[in-house]
Amino acid sequence: MCLLVACAGPEPALSSETVGPRTAVLTDPDPEPITSSPAAQLPVTVRSFDGTDVTVTDTSRIVAADQYGTLTTTVYALGLGDNLVGRDSAAEFPAVADVVDVTPGGHSMSAEGILALDPTVVLTDTSIGPRAVQEQLRAAGIPVVYFDPSRTLDGVSAQIQAVADALGVSAEGESLAARTAEEIARARELAPRGENPVKIAFLYMRGPAIKMLAGPGSGADELVEALGAEDAGTAAGLTAQFVPVTSEALIAAGPDVILMMTGGLDSIGGVEGLEQIPGIAQTPAGRSQRIVDMADGVILSFGPNTGKVLDALARAVYEPAT
Template structure:
């Protein structure tokens, strides 16, 4: 091969050299060049099963808590827990507290240990009061990310304790959210231990970022087939993960002022990502990496030119629960693979 190259005209060799450098170097929005970002598609893998902090929790009941809706609720029995939130964080948290055997209903959370637990939102994100009440819950944990609100109020009106937790999910709220769920279920000590373990795992993930790492620009895309194609910006949730993993959020650098905007050629080209971050099912919904490259402007970005796509399980990436440290560690490994050249 090298002998063949030597027989090429000098001008053509020069052109090939320029193309090679261009393929290995991605211009960033501030005029610098990232030359050490590993290219190509890869999956950031997280063990989907949260590890219980204890196998023998001892609930101290009754427990009285005030939900984010301002309603004070007393819980006397946690033998049949139903959780309902859009991100699936509540199911992860209950399981990680060692109370997975008490779960009788859940929403979108998906990991092997709870696959047989009835999904109270089988048709999407809408709740059905009759279906939930048929599970004979002794307590319902929920938030305003899911509804309609009239359903939660109807369940509460029957006498079932309904506790609303904060619907906001971010790195800054992880510990507080865990402890809020633990308090409602009468296991505050397990909650404190789980929160600390999660914070320790987040810190360890940050410490695992290579000291000489590049600072890749990462665009988070939220996709649902042909119906929804959005570029993440400030407050998307992914922006905090990208920053914690040593990267820069492409939407923020492009000047977006909302959590998500429709994908356009202009927005994608302006964001100039070195890496595209996407949920696994989102990627599948547009036909995989090849389909993603057909979205407006993607092929014109550094990530599009190198096919650098990182995907992660939908129910894990933005859950911001007890798996957060593991999520961050997986992103660090995907952004800076150990075998990169």
Template sequence: MMKRLAAAALVAAAGFGLVACGSSDNSTTSQGARTAVLEDSSPVPVSDNPPATLPVTVKSFDGVDVTITDNSRIVAADRYGTLATTTVALGLGDNLVGRDTAAKFPAVADVPVVTVGGQSLNTEAILDLNPTVVLTDTSIGPKSVQDQLRAAGVPVVFFDPTRTLEGVPGQIQAVADALGVPAQGAALIDRTESEIAAARDLVPNDGDPLKIAFLYMRGSAITMIGGEGSGADSLIEALGATDAGTASGITQQFVPITSEALIAAAPDALLMMTDGLASIGGIDGLEKVPGIAQTPAGKNKRVVDMEDGVLLSFGPNTGRVMAALAEAIYEPGGS
């Protein structure tokens, strides 16, 4: 317990507020639904408008060498909000002129959204912002828009679209290098890794690991359970638990939920995005999904949800996300 309190103090000392809101005792054997919350999801910059060393030529994830000469007008757009979050955390938030809809944190509230419907880019809308560099990946598109931006003379840098815990340091450094601030990238990596280590210390090391299943839902039309490579598996394992979907033999990132799949996974707890849980009518609606009631998690109504744009972003906020989840999953009580 002292180790976990010390870890919580380290995260709090970094200037981050964590709140786990819930309805009941949530020790490793308790029942109840909880929401893991970051009081402020805006990343704290490691520097304030750092000077850039430009021009710089970097290898884009699509294999193209891209030269960036100016980072004064940055558009950062991917499915998860990771690239915009990283840009702000590097201290270049004032240079951000366009973002994706997943980047919802307060620090970018006034920055125009360039993704129509959440994942679709528009060439004219982006060009109207006069960007000097576009940071993106293949999680959004269409690719023809990104190609058109390059044809118009805008440096477009693609990054690895895979989101895992292990990929966080490399992703941060790649963005920092592209923006001409490699030293800030190294500093941000050090801070993020320290926060991740502190969050790991919040996880109990006694008893058998929990089995947690990640459910992705958008109303009754889209109901999926995560498996190997979903991104959630990496997060669940970092929290000292076992990804129930992977353990049950699911080898794809996501498969449709069936009662058979859920019963085979037998999760002790369910992890969901907040909007996804709301889209099916909350806990009451979740209980109506075939197979849920037959799982230990369903019987105990043990569900942890977290804001959509935060949960699987895997960037500079990762340590804070893990700490909030660890408190929601393991700590008794709550606010």
């Protein structure tokens, strides 16, 4: 099945001369299950990321919660969507809309709320908490499996496989990881090739008071690199994942494109509001209104939809207006 490009062959790389604001949108935000209702090989004992050996005997009622929606997306893509009874706020694709949100505040879980769902296994990581809640669930006898909280392109396949192994569907994990890697490779081919890559700044904002530039290790830097572009934060010498940025520093960074979460852009009144933020109008991106946004729960998830995310971003950044 050809998911991202025409079956006739590789699609030509796109142009780097676009202007104007764009929203990167997945054609189908629901992950495509690799199979339907796979038979889990249980019990299975796995080494949780926190170093604890956890035995999973039942996957009929799964709670998956992390900051990025990655674990819920992975469970669904493995074909176990019908087993999900709890998810995080970032997992907002239509297929799980009716699954209980166990992180209604966005970053914290309630032990009572999760226990009420009678889960047979909880998948989580340290990007969300409080840790005391996760430990309370373990104390109640529920298998709680932690996963690596880092989100990188190189880690996508390993993360998929780790989730599959914990749920007793290792073979499906191998197939899903291979498919995702192929989709990522295809999407990378869309990036223009040349000696002067565009410079993209990932700007995190929540209202006019919070303005942070992404740097190395943020995950945004890897997206930018995969798009054949230069990460403005890294080029500016940042050494942390997200750093509060002054107007002067943003101007000095000189991004050709500003990449944002849709929720962050909305929080300041859209593109018109962004232009009122000091320093934005003085950047090449501000002058050309070359602003690209993407849904908060999608852009940094680094899961089974990563190839689709890169494809949508590449088109939003490079594809000429029609």
